Each structure stands twice: as C-alpha cells, then as structure tokens.
Amino acid sequence: MAGEFRDIKGVAKLTGSPERRKEWEQQLAAHRWSCIGWPSQWGGRDATLAQQVIFAEEYARAGVPGRVNHIGVELAGPTILTFGTEEQKQRFLPGIAAGTTIFCQGFSEPNAGSDLASVRTKARLEGDEWVVNGQKIWTSLAHISDWIFVVTRTEEGSQGPKGLTFLMMPIDQPGIEIRGIKQINGDAEFNETFFTDARCPADSLIGGVGDGWKIAMGLLAFERGVSTLGQQMGFRNELDEIIAAARANGAANDPLIRQRLAKAEIGLRLMRYGAMRMLSQTDHSRIDGAALTYKIQWASWRRNLGELAMDVLGQGGEITDHADYEWDMLPNLFLFSRADTIYGGTNQIQRNLIAERGLGMPREPRG
Amino acid sequence: MEFAFNDDQQMIAETARAFFDENATSERTRRAMAGDGIDHELWVAFCQELALSGIGLPESAGGAGLGLVELAIVAEAAGAQVAALPMLGSLAQAAQAIAAGGDEHHRAEWLPALISGAKIGGYFHDATLRSDGDRLTGGSRFVPHGSSADIFVVTDARRLWIVRADAPGVTVMQQTTMDQTRPLAHVTLDGVQGELLPNAPAGLAAAHRAAFVMVAAEALGGAQACLDRTVAYARERVQFGRPIGSFQAYKHRLADMMVEIEQARSAVYWAACAVDEQSDEAAMAVHAAKSFAADTYFRCAGDMIQLHGGIGFTWEHDAHLYFKRARALQTMLGNGNWHREQIATMILGEAA
Numbered sequence: 001m002a003g004e005f006r007d008i009k010g011v012a013k014l015t016g017s018p019e020r021r022k023e024w025e026q027q028l029a030a031h032r033w034s035c036i037g038w039p040s041q042w043g044g045r046d047a048t049l050a051q052q053v054i055f056a057e058e059y060a061r062a063g064v065p066g067r068v069n070h071i072g073v074e075l076a077g078p079t080i081l082t083f084g085t086e087e088q089k090q091r092f093l094p095g096i097a098a099g100t101t102i103f104c105q106g107f108s109e110p111n112a113g114s115d116l117a118s119v120r121t122k123a124r125l126e127g128d129e130w131v132v133n134g135q136k137i138w139t140s141l142a143h144i145s146d147w148i149f150v151v152t153r154t155e156e157g158s159q160g161p162k163g164l165t166f167l168m169m170p171i172d173q174p175g176i177e178i179r180g181i182k183q184i185n186g187d188a189e190f191n192e193t194f195f196t197d198a199r200c201p202a203d204s205l206i207g208g209v210g211d212g213w214k215i216a217m218g219l220l221a222f223e224r225g226v227s228t229l230g231q232q233m234g235f236r237n238e239l240d241e242i243i244a245a246a247r248a249n250g251a252a253n254d255p256l257i258r259q260r261l262a263k264a265e266i267g268l269r270l271m272r273y274g275a276m277r278m279l280s281q282t283d284h285s286r287i288d289g290a291a292l293t294y295k296i297q298w299a300s301w302r303r304n305l306g307e308l309a310m311d312v313l314g315q316g317g318e319i320t321d322h323a324d325y326e327w328d329m330l331p332n333l334f335l336f337s338r339a340d341t342i343y344g345g346t347n348q349i350q351r352n353l354i355a356e357r358g359l360g361m362p363r364e365p366r367g
Numbered sequence: 368m369e370f371a372f373n374d375d376q377q378m379i380a381e382t383a384r385a386f387f388d389e390n391a392t393s394e395r396t397r398r399a400m401a402g403d404g405i406d407h408e409l410w411v412a413f414c415q416e417l418a419l420s421g422i423g424l425p426e427s428a429g430g431a432g433l434g435l436v437e438l439a440i441v442a443e444a445a446g447a448q449v450a451a452l453p454m455l456g457s458l459a460q461a462a463q464a465i466a467a468g469g470d471e472h473h474r475a476e477w478l479p480a481l482i483s484g485a486k487i488g489g490y491f492h493d494a495t496l497r498s499d500g501d502r503l504t505g506g507s508r509f510v511p512h513g514s515s516a517d518i519f520v521v522t523d524a525r526r527l528w529i530v531r532a533d534a535p536g537v538t539v540m541q542q543t544t545m546d547q548t549r550p551l552a553h554v555t556l557d558g559v560q561g562e563l564l565p566n567a568p569a570g571l572a573a574a575h576r577a578a579f580v581m582v583a584a585e586a587l588g589g590a591q592a593c594l595d596r597t598v599a600y601a602r603e604r605v606q607f608g609r610p611i612g613s614f615q616a617y618k619h620r621l622a623d624m625m626v627e628i629e630q631a632r633s634a635v636y637w638a639a640c641a642v643d644e645q646s647d648e649a650a651m652a653v654h655a656a657k658s659f660a661a662d663t664y665f666r667c668a669g670d671m672i673q674l675h676g677g678i679g680f681t682w683e684h685d686a687h688l689y690f691k692r693a694r695a696l697q698t699m700l701g702n703g704n705w706h707r708e709q710i711a712t713m714i715l716g717e718a719a
Binding site: 265277279360 | 651718
C-alpha cells in the first residue's frame with residue numbers, strides 16, 4: 001500500500017482513521033474490489049472461493065487496515081442476497097458494494113451475550129412502521145455506521161428462538177442513541193446502542209415475522225467463510241513482528257521462548273491448513289464439526305500469542321511512548337486478544353456447540 | 368495442494384478402516400501383547416490379502432506406488448485400533464531406507480520380502496556406532512519390534528547399512544516395554560558384517576519423513592478413537608439421573624479433544640502432502656505433525672481414562688493400550704521439544 005492511501009497503512013486500531021478508511025472502502029469499490037464474492041450483477045466479481053482466498057491473503061499481505069464495512073460486505077450483504085426480496089437487494093446492495101452504506105450488527109444485549117435466543121429488544125408494528133425499544137451492546141463500529149441490523153422480539157411473551165424478527169434500521173434517527181464503551185486497550189470500538197421508539201419501515205424485515213432466528217443463524221454461518229484466511233495473514237504479520245522482536249532483543253536464545261515461538265508457528269500453519277480443509281470440503285454435512293472448532297482454535301491461539309509477545313518484549317512492553325494510552329501493535333495485541341475468546345461466542349459457548357452439534361452430546365437440562 | 372481426499376483415497380481409507388476394525392480386535396491385540404507384540408496372522412493378512420503394505424514404495428520394487436498421503440491413511444486406521452504390527456520399523460523405516468538409499472540389488476533382495484510380510488525389518492540409529500571396514504560395533508536399547516526382525520537397517524546419521532539379524536555378533540534381547548503392542552528390543556552389534564547402502568542421504572531422508580508422518584498419522588487415528596469411544600460412553604453412562612455427556616464439565620473436555628484432533632488432522636495431511644509434492648514446507652511440516660499429533664494423542668488418551676472414571680484405569684478396558692501407545696509415540700523418533708527446536712531453528716536460526 002504505497003500510493004495515495006499510504007497514510008492508513010498498518011493502522012492497528014480498529015477505530016483508527018475512520019474517514020480515510022471509508023474513502024479507502026470507496027476506492028476499492030470504484031475498482032470493483034469491495035465485494036468480489038458477490039454476483040457481478042450487484043457489483044461483485046462472482047469470485048470463486050479460491051479467488052476470494054487469494055484476494056483476502058494479498059489484501060492482508062499489503063498491510064491494509066481492516067475493512068471498515070466488513071459487516072456490510074461479509075454479513076449484511078450475503079444475508080440480503082440469500083434471504084432478502086428483490087426490492088431489498090436493490091435498496092441495500094449497491095450502497096454496501098459502493099462503500100457508502102456502512103453496516104453494524106445488533107445481536108448481543110446486556111443480558112444476552114452469547115445467548116442470542118434470550119434477546120429482549122422489542123419491536124411492534126404500528127401502521128406502516130416497526131417501533132423498536134430496548135438495548136444492544138458490543139455493537140462494533142456503530143458510531144461510524146449508517147445502518148444496523150437488529151434481532152428483535154416481535155411476539156409478546158415468546159421465548160427462546162421463537163418470535164424473533166430480523167430488522168434493518170437506519171441509525172441516524174432520534175430513537176437511536178449510541179454510547180461508546182471504552183475498552184481494556186483504551187480504544188472504543190464497541191458501543192451500547194439504545195432504542196427508544198426507534199423506527200423503520202414495515203418492509204425492513206428480512207425474511208418473515210418470526211424468522212429472525214433462522215436468518216441470524218444463516219448469517220453466523222457466513223462468518224465462518226473466507227475471511228478466516230485473510231485474518232490469518234494478519235496473524236502472520238503479528239507473529240513475524242514477535243519473531244523480529246525476539247531476534248532483536250536476544251529472547252530468541254531462550255529455549256523456552258523458542259519452544260513457544262515454534263508452537264505459535266505450528267498453530268498458525270495448522271489454522272491455515274485447517275481452513276483449507278474446511279473450504280475444500282464439498283460435503284458440508286461433514287465439515288460442520290470440524291468447522292465448529294475453528295473459532296476456539298484461533299481465539300486461543302491469538303490470546304496465547306499476545307502473552308508470548310509480552311514475554312518477548314519484557315517490561316518494555318508495559319510502557320508506551322504515546323501520551324494518550326495508545327499502544328503499539330504487540331502490546332495492543334496482548335490487550336485486545338482478551339476479547340477474542342469472548343466475542344462471536346465465548347470459548348465456553350463454543351465448547352458447548354462442539355460437544356452438542358459436533359459430537360452429539362445431550363443438551364444441558366435448562367430451567 | 369489438495370485438501371479433500373480423492374475417490375481412490377476415500378476407498379483406501381474405508382477399506383483400511385473396515386479391515387482393522389474387524390481384525391485388530393482387543394482380544395487379538397492382547398494375545399499379541401503376551402508374545403512378541405505382533406499379531407502375525409494380522410500382519411500376513413495386511414500384507415498379502417489387503418495388499419496395502421506396498422503403499423509409498425516404488426512399483427518397480429513390488430510396491431504399490433502412491434505416496435505418504437495414502438500411507439498416512441493406512442497408518443491412521445491401524446492406529447485407531449492400536450494394531451500390534453511392525454509397520455513402523457518394517458515399512459516406514461527399513462523399506463523406505465532401502466528403497467531410497469539402496470541400489471537395484473538391495474531393492475530386489477529385500478523389498479518384496481518386506482512388502483509381502485515374509486521378512487520383518489527393524490531400524491535403529493546409534494550416534495556412536497563404530498565401523499571398521501564393513502564391520503559394525505554398537506547398538507540401541509530402543510528398537511521397535513526388534514526381537515522379531517529378520518534384518519536391521521542401521522545408521523549413525525551419516526551412513527546406512529543393512530545387517531542380518533542372524534549374522535554372527537548380533538545379540539537381540541526383547542525388553543519388557545510399557546507399550547506391549549510395540550515392544551522395544553536391545554540390539555547389540557559386535558563386529559557384525561553390514562552392507563553399506565550407497566545413497567545414505569536419500570535413504571535417511573525417506574525413512575525420517577515416512578516415519579514421522581506414519582507416527583503422526585497413527586497418533587491421529589488413536590486420538591480420534593479415544594474421542595469416539597469416550598463419546599459413546601458419555602451417551603450411555605448415567606450418573607445423577609442423566610447421561611454424563613450432558614454435564615458441561617464433561618462436554619468441555621470432549622470439545623477440547625476435538626479441537627486438538629482437528630488440528631492434528633491438518634498437521635498430518637499437510638505433512639504428507641508437503642512431502643509427496645516435494646514442497647519447501649515439507650521439513651517444517653513433518654516436525655510439526657510428529658510433535659503436535661503425538662501430544663494430541665497423549666492428551667486425548669489421558670482424558671479418555673479420566674472421563675471413563677474407574678473403569679478407565681483397569682487392565683480390562685482398552686484405554687491403557689491407547690495411553691501407553693500415545694506415550695511411546697511422544698518419545699520415539701525425537702520428543703516434542705526436539706521437533707519444535709528444529710522448527711525454532713528454521714524461523715529464528717540457531718540459538719547464540
């Protein structure tokens with residue numbers, strides 16, 4: 001990344017330089033690189049899985065910051081393509097593809113973190129509008145987004161996965177308030193999002209009333225897609241940085257550090273070939289169990305990598321030259337990676353999923 | 368690299384799995400354990416009826432061709448049953464060393480006999496081996512199935528020789544070994560005549576790679592079997608009024624086993640593919656596979672005992688066969704720390 005956008009090369013913070021990153025998103029779109037896996041009819045390139053993998057790897061290799069609209073491109077777009085009406089496709093897809101409609105995700109709630117089926121945010125139909133009340137939390141990048149998709153409870157008294165509806169809502173309206181949540185590394189990528197008689201048109205729902213669970217689960221399946229391989233290129237950069245630091249300060253001579261670096265290297269390679277296995281498996285009924293293990297694998301690997309980074313850096317890793325509590329890549333990795341084993345389903349939830357769905361264990365009795 | 372099995376590989380996997388499931392039963396393995404650690408009937412059937420013993424060996428020498436991916440598939444199936452067979456020493460080490468390191472004459476003399484099961488090969492390394500012309504003096508205390516071997520391939524890490532087990536000066540003593548499915552022997556050579564193989568570097572590389580991949584694949588099969596058997600137990604065993612598999616503490620152990628096993632599977636097939644395709648990554652991949660898969664197996668076998676409770680600790684239950692095999696695979700052919708240090712050297716250079 002050497003040209004016009006070199007000022008945002010290597011931006012580590014997810015919230016860093018949002019305006020420039022939106023411009024970058026639009027630059028990608030101008031050359032039809034914003035959503036290559038989508039159908040060409042909607043601005044994509046009909047790219048095969050292998051092509052998407054190559055693109056994701058090259059993208060990360062160039063040191064380009066994370067995609068400011070990855071939720072739009074990887075989650076909202078595919079959801080609309082799969083479950084949306086023709087009219088909804090026309091309304092949303094061009095903006096997402098162009099990088100002008102930025103999306104965020106309204107799933108988690110204060111009392112329903114990994115337990116999506118217990119969301120309480122309510123929506124009721126009033127005339128030709130849905131009226132939404134409740135609260136979401138951990139809404140990444142909501143403060144720079146234009147739209148939010150929200151899982152709401154539309155059936156009074158319903159419980160669990162029943163009675164949920166999936167709504168698309170414009171963020172810029174008086175009924176939606178966004179408050180940043182300052183996190184462990186000083187950054188504020190996440191938000192609390194409050195809905196007080198927030199409104200969206202009646203036809204903003206994806207699927208039918210009560211289909212919310214099905215849509216949300218379909219959407220989570222997209223998360224297991226190609227992005228995993230691009231993500232690994234970022235991990236590669238982080239590990240290389242640690243290797244360089246270990247060489248520079250002599251930690252590379254410590255036999256225990258050598259073992260841990262070797263383990264990290266092995267783990268990274270195995271994630272890569274694991275993802276390849278997952279993506280090349282054509283019989284999807286067979287991959288489910290193996291694919292389920294991927295989240296816990298990378299999250300634990302990266303958390304360990306953060307600890308290894310600090311052990312390589314020594315006490316120097318605990319001070320920063322920046323006055324505003326901003327951290328360089330490796331200390332920031334150490335702090336941020338504590339979230340990896342929580343978001344997208346905690347390690348504990350993942351283990352339940354693996355045991356129940358992957359190994360067929362009986363569910364825990366519920367009260 | 369291809370990451371899904373093709374139809375032929377799928378067929379080999381199914382055939383091998385069915386063969387070992389049916390024949391390498393606990394009763395038969397336990398009979399072999401009481402003897403020299405080999406189920407000889409099974410070995411002959413594997414070599415001659417199933418005809419998978421020549422996999423990974425050149426067709427010109429009576430082998431079946433194909434590569435380490437197919438060899439790994441077979442070893443995985445054998446490992447799943449802790450089959451008591453001399454596969455490692457005879458096929459992955461001796462035969463591979465002779466095929467790649469020997470000349471026409473060596474290949475013609477020994478490979479058909481090893482592949483058919485008529486002869487059993489052993490292999491060992493002795494860093495302090497002394498050679499006086501073609502006379503060798505030295506030995507090893509840890510030769511897998513050494514007491515059953517007809518020939519030994521012997522190396523000092525630079526050269527390779529073939530030694531006949533019945534040659535004057537060879538002494539073989541079977542050790543009482545923790546893993547009775549693969550007992551070790553103490554072999555000593557006292558001025559024994561050896562036959563030098565002309566291409567030692569190729570023979571050593573082939574034997575190392577095949578052995579690392581085979582051990583890793585065997586570990587993968589064993590680890591998966593530990594998980595499968597524990598899952599089956601977790602469904603049927605009821606405590607506190609419900610199947611123990613419904614308890615979260617139990618589920619999480621099972622899930623962790625599966626997470627490790629899926630990575631071990633990636634490691635084994637990455638290594639096998641990388642060797643078959645002569646990729647630059649092959650050296651790193653075989654070290655990764657050997658260390659990772661063996662550790663995974665040990666962890667899963669230990670968990671299998673724990674998750675079975677008291678019954679898992681008994682001689683009657685098969686859990687200890689897996690546990691002991693897993694321990695043996697961790698230490699043989701270099702322990703995990705040694706393999707990881709090889710990788711550390713690749714990414715960091717030698718320690719100062």
